[in-house]
Amino acid sequence: MNKFDFSSLSSHLKAWPFEEASKLANHMKLKKNKSDKPALLETGYGPSGLPHIGTFGEVARTSWVRQAYQALTGMPTKMLAFSDDMDGLRKIPENVPNQKMLAEHLGKPLSKIPDPFETHESFGAHNNARLCAFLDRFGFDYEFASSTQYYLEGRFDETLIKILYFHEEIVSVIAPTLRDERKKTYSPILPIHPLTGVVMQVPMEKIDVTAGTVVWRDDEGKSFETPVTGGHAKLQWKADWAMRWVALGVDYEMSGKDLIDSVRLSNKICKILGGTPPTNLTYELFLDEQGQKISKSKGNGLSVDEWLSYAPPESLSQFMFNTPKRAKKLYFDIIPKATDEYLKHISDWQEIANSTQNHSEINSQIEILNNPAWFIHKGELPKLAGSPVSFTMLLNLASVANAERSEVLWGFLKKYDTDGSFEKKPLLANLVNFAFHYYKNFVKPNKSFRHANEKEKSALMDLVSQLEIVKNKTLSGDDLQNLVFSIGKKHEFEPLRSWFGCLYEVLLGQKDGPRFGIFISLYGIKETIQLIQDKLKSDNNFAL
Structure with missing residues (x-):
């Protein structure tokens, strides 16, 4: 990154991570109680389910904002992958074993429920381990954080007392968003039942800021006084999010469109607690x-x-x-x-x-x-990155050759690769295997050829004639593309893309395709001639 003069380039950097990084830089300048702490970027994980493609997306995108911020400012950062493993299990995931056992622990914190996979001390620990392995697999630089650990260690205690102090103000923020029945019982405090271990969602009968406790009753009417500190209670989602921002000093966190209202409410609670809400990017859903x-x-x-x-x-x-x-x-x-x-x-x-x-x-x-x-690639150009052949082109080669083995694709590539440079492209080797599997599972079952009409047959015959003339010459893909283009113009295809649509649908059995000149150069001029002739012969017994 030190190769670039970011001070002179910043106004020209339009990639969205740089735009987000600029927002974060402004946030850091305006943030109250400035300190030398690194900018803290957080990603959240709900460990009731296994890490998924959305988890990857959020961590990857946050990492790119972090990279851009460091490049622009030269200032240190930290990324926290925060797992809300103290959340109560509300329903049983369908894709885990030991469903009956889990049913016995509904309502308890994920970190206190036995692991249905029987590999870790708790269900939460199992999924946290899966999260870390998942992120490590892609080389993300992050620090893992467990909600349970942070609550138990007292990292949130000071801010939890503030929650008690501003309890009524926080309720007034959330209550208008609730149904009438829920409004009567809502509290941001969720005490952990000292006997059952269940996360209780009950009204508070008394808030004691000085003692740092709440008084509540369980379903049997028994009264309890519970400290909100030390892991004896946790917070409802929106209050918990805001509390975390304040307690940890979170500066940046992105979230999905489905959480827009949560962000708005958590921002309000964050400000009530005396904090500065983090900079946020709302991303769209898949x-x-x-x-x-x-x-x-x-x-x-x-x-x-x-x-x-x-x-x-x-x-x-x-x-x-x-x-x-x-x-x-x-x-x-x-x-x-x-x-x-x-x-x-x-x-x-x-x-x-x-x-x-x-x-x-x-x-x-x-x-x-x-x-x-x-x-x-984190700012470093890989020495052997890239491929001289597109993935789509490999799929088209597999398609016309009805490839049953990836070696078929290599046969075309080696014929085209006159200087042996393809062997120095490790990504190409992987792409060949990927293309073969993709073709076999998604392209081959869906191939759909159509017959050429009379105008198209005439143009295809003309293309064969022109290719016969040059079949013993060495022409580039661009030269062949110009030849194909000229045939379409000659036969007055309007728009011209309808001519290429003919080539794709009649010869390849698909709606879209490659630059056809490049395809010919890879597949071979003689082989392309044969492909067209075979298709025309089978098309209503059309005779050449």
């Missing part, structure tokens, strides 16, 4: 193929492991980087596009790095810093 909200319980989403079965992790990062404030469909069809976007960005970065010594030109520096690959 949608399935039908445009419905992704739901873990419905299983209509796409998991991290499913994604990584068909594409490299950088492609998932690319998908998460794109327009976080815009709703995006999250299903298998978007994997090739995200992969090729990443390949384009890493190629652009490499091209600039190779052509501009030490990134001395201002425009080159700006292009690099606004490039998603700069964030995905």
Whole structure:
């Protein structure tokens, strides 16, 4: 990062993490009770479920804001992955074992419920371990925090006493958002039942700020006086979020669109407690193929492991980087596009790095810093990154060859690779395997060819004739693209993309496809001639 003069570049850095970093920098300047503490960026995790693709997205995006902030300011930061493992288990997840055992512990803090997987001391500990392993897998730099540990160690005690002092003001913030029946009993305080261990959601009969206690009754009418400190009680969600911001001094936290109201209310409570709310980014939610909200319980989403079965992790990062404030469909069809976007960005970065010594030109520096690959690779250009062939092109090769093995794709690539440079591209080797699996599971079952009409048949025959003329010549992909383009113009396809639509739908059995000239150069001119001839012969017994 020290290669760049950020003071002179900052006004030109339009990538969204830099915009967020600027907001965070302003927040740090205006923050009351300034100290030398690093800017604290927090991500939240609810350990009643296993880490999922949304968890990855939030941590990755927060990491990119952190990277941009450090680059712009040179100031230290810390990222806290906070697990609310003191939350009471309200319903039993469907994807865990020992359901009957869990039913016996409903309402208890996750950190006090036996692990249904029987590998850790509690259900919360099991899922926390899964979270850390999940984040470590992607190399995130973070500090893990357990709600239970922080409550028990007294890290929240001072702020919890403030909650008691401002109890009625906090209730007045939340109450208007509740149903009439709930308004009568609401309190931000959730005492832990000393006998059953259940997180109690009951009205408070007495608030004693001096003693730091609350008086309440359980379902049997028995009265208890419980300290709010030392882990004897926890807070309702919105108050808990605000309390955490104040107690820990959180400076930045992003959250989903579904939490807009929670952010608004927690900001109010934070200010009541004398704190400064953190800078926030509201990101849009993921949608399935039908445009419905992704739901873990419905299983209509796409998991991290499913994604990584068909594409490299950088492609998932690319998908998460794109327009976080815009709703995006999250299903298998978007994997090739995200992969090729990443390949384009890493190629652009490499091209600039190779052509501009030490990134001395201002425009080159700006292009690099606004490039998603700069964030995905933490500011360091990998020596062997990138691929000379797009993921979509590999899928098209697999499609026309009806590939049953990934070696079929290598056959085309080695014929095209005259200088042996492909062997120096490790990502390409992975992409070949990914493309084969993706083709087998998603492309092949959905191939749908159509017949060419008379105009298209004439143009295809003309293309064969022109390819016959040049079949023994060495032409670049661009030369062949110009040849294909000229055939479309000659036969007066309007719009011209309808000619390329013909090539994709008639020859490849799909709606979209690659730059056809590049495809010909990879697949081979003679092989392309044969492909067209075979298709036309089978098309209503059309005779050449």
